[in-house]
Amino acid sequence: MENSLHFRFDNAETGFRVDGGDTTFGSLEDAESWLHDTAVPNPVVAGLIPYEHGGCSLFGASKDEIESGPRRAVTSRPPTRFHYDVRFNTVEAERYLTALENALGSLQDPSSELRKVVLSRVERYMFQGDFPVGDCYDFMNTSYPTGNNFCVRNIQRDGCYHLGSSPELFLSRQGRRIALHPLAGTLSKDSSRSPEDDRRRAENLFSAAKFRDEHACLVDFLREALAGFCESLVVPPDPEIVSASHVWHLGTPIEGVLKSPDIGLAKMLDVLHPSPAVCGVPRSAANEFIAEHEGRRGYYAGLVGWFDDRANCELYLALRGMEVDLAAGHVDLRAGGGIVEESSIPLEFGEAGAKMSTMQKVLGIEAGPAAAAWGSDDSAGTDSRGPVTVGGSGAGR
């Protein structure tokens, strides 16, 4: 039954479902050729584009047939139980800490060109029995009614699904008009405070040099990259505070008008993706560092959404998500953050944990023992709590 679930997306404005059908594409190029050649009326392609080039999970459909009614939201969580995979998570936390230490070494070395690199870590949870992917997605819609919620079948690996609730619009395009809402600079929310008080605390994001630097790296990159495509571009001088499920971010809404309606999507993505929101500065050095320390990321930090034959699109960063492997019986949660010279290892570890909470809440999982040991950051300054003992008997609920 789940095999007919291809692509689902819901946010405050849109609901979009592609179920059934066998028009699938493993590359952006194949999807674009289909859009131009097909006899299907009003064709559209929806799905996932990975962080690296190639290996997409894209589905072709007709806009006329897409089910786009009100979202299906349910109030009860599927009953599946999850257990923290101590062995996997211990090895993974150590790998991440080594990557962080090496990154800080490079960022603080005046002879290295690296200015920012985004590093991520994975937490694995095992389950037995059924994992009802569709029900879980419906419950996500209840949990995050204003998130950019997605659920996509992986056509590269049978029995694998990617679900998440993205906070970040990567690129939307209607004709020549484009909009982006890049985010960088993060503070974990403090649930012991009132939302208003915590929002005031988040204003620390404006003043701390570390967050402004991380954010400036991203906005400067996009301003320069978009200048080549746009006849006009509006980039506000200062970022704003954006609320995501368990964290606050710095975000800058960008709008522009393209020089020509003929600029293709693949050409724009070549230049814009991966941006320093998920990669770093300079891009080649950051990408080399990521490949060496993380290997292939696949759909984590890739793009999720849809595009049509005129390159109109709505694409979000595939973040705050999870990969469900039904055959292996596990769910991998993955999150990370931008590392700059002033970053602190404990705070980065905690920030990734706070971002993972987005999916932990959907699954009914308590934060893993590693995250609990780090605690959450209560200031925007440099705090040096730690070190963590990863492991223990912390099973999820």
Ligand SMILES: C=C(O[C@@H]1C=C(C(=O)O)C=C[C@H]1O)C(=O)O
């Ligand atoms: C890398 C992630 O998030 C990205 C990194 C951010 C940061 O470094 O502050 C903020 C938002 C996202 O662009 C993630 O969620 O895993």
